[in-house]
Amino acid sequence: MVPRKMVSVFIIFVPLILLFETVIAKPEDGGNQAPSSVDIYEKLKSKDYYTQIACLQYIVKHCDKIDGSKCVFDLMQIYKTGKNTKICLLVINVLEKMKNRTAIQVLQNQYYTQSNPVLQNAIWVALQKVKS
Numbered sequence: 001m002v003p004r005k006m007v008s009v010f011i012i013f014v015p016l017i018l019l020f021e022t023v024i025a026k027p028e029d030g031g032n033q034a035p036s037s038v039d040i041y042e043k044l045k046s047k048d049y050y051t052q053i054a055c056l057q058y059i060v061k062h063c064d065k066i067d068g069s070k071c072v073f074d075l076m077q078i079y080k081t082g083k084n085t086k087i088c089l090l091v092i093n094v095l096e097k098m099k100n101r102t103a104i105q106v107l108q109n110q111y112y113t114q115s116n117p118v119l120q121n122a123i124w125v126a127l128q129k130v131k132s
Contacts, residue, residue, distance in 0.1 A: 040066065044074045049087070052078055056090045060097055068100035076106055089122050096126035104130055 044055045056078075059066050075091050082088040095103040107123050107130075114120040 041070050041074070044071055044078070049083075052087060053090065056087070056094050059094045060090075063094070063097040066098070068098035068103055072098070072100055072102050072106065075103070079110070085116065085118055088116075088119050092119070092122045092126050096129055099130060 040055055040058060043051055046052060046055075056075075059071070072095070075094055079088055079091040082091065092107065095107055104127070107127055111120060111123045111127065114123060
């Protein structure tokens with residue numbers, strides 16, 4: 001017979017281990033690899049969450065190498081279909097760093113239509129940084 005404490009510990013830790021394993025699991029297609037500036041425009045259109053995050057982080061770091069007019073509409077598509085606040089905040093950061101006139105206008109339009117107060121505040125901060 002198995003001691004009662006051991007069963008309790010087993011019941012608690014097995015789900016935690018499985019949860020931890022699924023949270024840090026990476027896609028097998030290598031989607032989270034850093035893109036190069038050559039294929040950034042194509043990879044940005046990907047539906048894979050990790051690929052989108054990698055592309056957005058690349059654009060933030062190398063915004064001087066990216067032509068904003070080529071990707072602003074793809075960025076807005078990611079923003080509109082973003083499943084969580086994190087990716088939307090990253091898109092707002094990218095649009096602010098690009099300082100593209102179209103990107104700024106898109107941010108201004110989104111400020112008035114955004115219902116999430118966190119995103120609305122992030123848009124406001126981005127617009128204030130662009131104006132100064």
